[in-house]
Amino acid sequence: MLSSLKNRSKDWRNRLIADPRFQRFAARYWPFRSVARRRAVQLFDLCAGFIYAQVLYACVQLELLPQLQAGEKSLHDLLPGSGLQPEALRRLLLAAVALDLLEQRATDRFALGPQGAAMLANPGIAAMVRHHRFLYQDLVDPLALLQGKQRPTRLQSFWRYALDNALHNELDIDMARNGDKDADKGSARDLDMDHAPAVGSSGAQTDDYQLYSELMAGSQHMIAEQVLNAYNFSSHRALLDVGGGLGEFLRRVGQRYPGLQLGLFDLPPVIETARQGFAGDKLVPRCFAGNFQHDALPSGFDLISLVRVLHDHDDAVVQQLLERCAQALPPGGRLLIAEPLAATPGAKAMGDAYFGLYLFAMGQGRPRTFKEYQGFLQQAGFYRVRRVKTSIPMLCSLLIATVKKKV
Ligand SMILES: C[S@@+](CC[C@H](N)C(=O)[O-])C[C@H]1O[C@@H](n2cnc3c(N)ncnc32)[C@H](O)[C@@H]1O
Known part of the structure; x- marks a missing residue:
């Protein structure tokens, strides 16, 4: 009853917004004017998003941001190696200025903008x-x-x-x-x-x-920071990171908790590369090469982490993997899931829009809500499923679940 009333009022709102006479009225009169302006900007950004992304891509290809790291430069300083005519480079630089990637300091002189500086901080x-x-x-x-x-x-x-x-x-x-x-x-x-x-x-x-493993390792610090700031690992003895790639998450957890024993599980070619990367390091996890779709997970760990792993697998694989985690953990052992979730307030576009299409193109997986994971986890033998707050849920949310006593 309440929801049908809500939907009727939303339909009425949509008819109003779609009416050109109302649009003319809203453009003229406060307070409708500021709402209309904000909505128009949002709609334009939706239309132009692909172009913005291509401007960013061109800046990354030309390595414009690292070139400006030491300070401002002129258009002519940036020309060599760009392969562009001055007018084309100027066009790109001005587009980047409009998107806050760069700042224009004087005619044809450019420096980093706030978004460009933020990108340099996160390679x-x-x-x-x-x-x-x-x-x-x-x-x-x-x-x-x-x-x-x-x-x-x-x-x-x-x-x-x-x-x-x-x-x-x-x-x-x-x-x-x-x-x-x-x-x-x-x-x-x-x-x-x-x-x-x-x-x-x-x-x-x-x-x-290797390419995807390096991509993941390069962006792991942003995720690990979210997890380490939200969850205290000190009550655990041994952590197994499943689908842990080249071990970057473990490296960061190990630096913060040097007493924690570490284990890494991933596909054989990934483990081979990870082992080479750990050669000579003080902190070397036990490495397990396997396929979680076919193999049991090693036991002896009281915490298993799945960082950016579940969302790129289909439901049947996810259910089976969670069951394998429950089997490998002792009663009371914990599972930590870190990934962006669907329907997250303030990060909805990242869930269903970005990851929805991304994972469709990847051919497997889908963004899931907390409630959906709760269902999978309970069916796999976990209880006390809770969501732990992270500071940037767009990057990742955190779920913690505990294994029930085995009967
Ligand atoms: C999206 S990456 C995430 C890597 C890492 N956890 C991170 O956040 O940087 C998914 C990882 O799961 C591993 N993986 C995918 N399918 C697997 C399988 N069937 N068995 C074991 N590992 C698998 C991949 O090799 C990859 O390292």
């Missing part, structure tokens, strides 16, 4: 921007993407495990369809690799897992 963002080129190529025709007409996508090929999973699923369908024992002749090699980014090429090799 992982530039790496994220660079890899967006794969996503944007997939999104050139969003309907074709949503209709599934362009598989494998570029993004799927970037995230090699997503491509591996797609190949496996296709293989299963082929084998089920024709009972063909030779169906496993198909492999990454048979895919149209012209369609894929240059991440190695034929077949799965260690290199194919």
